[in-house]
Amino acid sequence: MTEMRADQxxxxxxxxxxxxxxxxxxxEKRQKLNSLIExxxxxxxxxxxxxxxxxxxxxQYASEMEPLVHVEASLLEGGTAEFKCERRKNKTEELKNxxxxxIGAKETGLRRRIxxxxxxxxxxxxxxxxxxxxxxxxxxxxxxEPLKWFGIxxxxxxxxxxxxxxxVITLSAEIASLQSEILATRKEMQAxxxxxxEKTKTQPEIKEE
Amino acid sequence: MTGRGKLIAVIGDEDTCTGFxxxxxxxxxxxxxxxxxxxxxxxxxxxxxxxxxxxxxxSDIGIILINQFIAEMIRHAIDAHMQSIPAVLEIPSKEHPYxxxxxxxxRRAKGMFSAEDFR
Numbered sequence: 001m002t003e004m005r006a007d008q009x010x011x012x013x014x015x016x017x018x019x020x021x022x023x024x025x026x027x028e029k030r031q032k033l034n035s036l037i038e039x040x041x042x043x044x045x046x047x048x049x050x051x052x053x054x055x056x057x058x059x060q061y062a063s064e065m066e067p068l069v070h071v072e073a074s075l076l077e078g079g080t081a082e083f084k085c086e087r088r089k090n091k092t093e094e095l096k097n098x099x100x101x102x103i104g105a106k107e108t109g110l111r112r113r114i115x116x117x118x119x120x121x122x123x124x125x126x127x128x129x130x131x132x133x134x135x136x137x138x139x140x141x142x143x144x145e146p147l148k149w150f151g152i153x154x155x156x157x158x159x160x161x162x163x164x165x166x167x168v169i170t171l172s173a174e175i176a177s178l179q180s181e182i183l184a185t186r187k188e189m190q191a192x193x194x195x196x197x198e199k200t201k202t203q204p205e206i207k208e209e
Numbered sequence: 210m211t212g213r214g215k216l217i218a219v220i221g222d223e224d225t226c227t228g229f230x231x232x233x234x235x236x237x238x239x240x241x242x243x244x245x246x247x248x249x250x251x252x253x254x255x256x257x258x259x260x261x262x263x264x265x266x267x268s269d270i271g272i273i274l275i276n277q278f279i280a281e282m283i284r285h286a287i288d289a290h291m292q293s294i295p296a297v298l299e300i301p302s303k304e305h306p307y308x309x310x311x312x313x314x315x316r317r318a319k320g321m322f323s324a325e326d327f328r
Contacts, residue, residue, distance in 0.1 A: 023318070027309075030307065030309070033300070034300075034301055034306070034307050037225075037228070037300060037301060038301075040228045041224050041225075041228065041303055044224055044227060044228060056227065057223060057227070058223050058226065058227065058247050061227075061230065061235075061237070062237070063237070064237055064238050064239075065230070065235040065236055065237040065238070065243075066236065066238075067216055067217075067233060067234055067235060067236045067244070068233030068234075069217065069232065069233045069234055070214040070215060070216065070271075071215050071216070071217055071271040071272055072214070072215070072271075073215050073271040073272075073294050073295075073296075075293060075294065079293055080293065081293035081294050081296060083271060083272060083296065086214070087233070088233075146230055146231045146232075146233060146235070147231065158231070161228060161231060162231040162232065164228075165228040165229055165231055165232035166232045166233070168228075168229075168232065169217065169229065169232045169233075169234060172217070172272060172274060172298055172300075173272065175298060176271075176272050176296035176298055179296060179298070179314045180293050180296060182314070182318050183293075183314065183317060183318060186317070186318045
């Protein structure tokens with residue numbers, strides 16, 4: 001009986017330590033999220049300063065939008081939910097990779113500065129060759145890239161805002177998973193404490209017998 | 210139970226929504242309702258609450274991001290949400306920094322710890 005109680009206490013201690021670790025991790029991620037969001041807002045404010053107040057607002061939103069990022073949600077044992085962020089690859093850049101070789105000889109004035117296959121998402125590609133642009137547009141609608149809602153040539157600050165918010169989105173998925181874990185740990189601890197209290201109550205009865 | 214390819218919804222002020230839409234979470238087409246709500250000064254609490262409840266009812270939304278000051282307006286609705294999916298994440302806004310003591314999830318996690326629990 002004493003061994004059982006000791007095991008129970010040990011389990012409760014382990015749960016408590018896990019709970020504290022999770023809270024600490026959450027606090028850390030929260031701080032990072034908050035600072036990234038603030039960075040994003042600051043960049044948006046800088047963009048507004050350079051482009052004009054009305055140029056960066058809800059009025060610029062496209063009439064049709066397609067999500068470029070999805071979250072894979074899975075329910076684990078114990079009711080914990082796990083979230084993983086998945087960003088769709090920009091099909092436009094893959095097309096560009098293919099079409100560049102075809103039309104390279106036909107290019108008139110614009111030089112292609114960007115190395116296509118090595119680099120990641122490149123919004124600039126869409127600004128250069130109109131021939132490539134039309135090929136891309138026929139298969140990938142223009143409304144896919146949110147930066148384009150604000151104009152063809154957007155300031156660097158808007159791109160910085162976009163990258164800050166992209167990181168925020170990834171971090172949000174991690175925080176959501178952690179929150180779910182914390183609630184599950186708390187529930188488990190409450191159950192163990194209740195079990196312990198019940199056993200403590202029955203024990204005096206056993207002694208009396 | 211796995212749900213693949215769920216969306217991230219956002220209920221926030223203009224800058225918050227603009228930022229997240231720039232990040233690529235927005236969905237807007239004539240077939241479905243948008244997965245975001247821009248809350249302005251004249252947006253009613255009823256509208257916010259209805260939008261929040263509609264997001265909860267949708268099976269294709271995994272995470273709901275909401276500015277904390279807006280969450281305060283519909284605190285009762287957020288506290289009533291007990292399911293793991295969709296997850297509700299409270300985020301700060303420009304005028305209202307994040308306050309952990311107001312967060313529904315953290316308040317639930319804090320619970321009532323007493324010395325009795327650890328005896």
